[in-house]
Amino acid sequence: MAKNNEANQETASGFNPAEFFQETKEELAKVVWPSRQQVISESLAVLSMVALIASLIYFIDKFFGWAATQVFG
Template sequence: MTKKDIEEKQAKPGLNPSEFVKETKEEFAKVVWPDRQQLISESAAVILMVALSALSISLIDNLFRWLSTQVFS
């Protein structure tokens, strides 16, 4: 974008739908999409970390539940 384009956009508040679609396509062209192997490995890492987090929260919850029954029973 040139300085003139930026000044024109600032001078005209509001949404121009065709300009929005054009800029959206330009931004999508800049996206670096992962290949299949990278997608699979990163998805597996996310699933593993979520499972480990859930397990640790569950273990801590069970520990506090057991402690509370020892203290208040």
């Protein structure tokens, strides 16, 4: 029953922007942010994998294009 009263009070009071930003600031303080080196190394890993997969798709496409011209003339 106490939870119903709390829920009703929250919805009845409406949205408070100052309280929202304060709570957001508190939550962001709890986040464990990565170091600059970690961000750089993980970004390079992602870009490398994207380049690798894009190259793989390109060569597979070229191969199937070549094969299609061989079969269908």
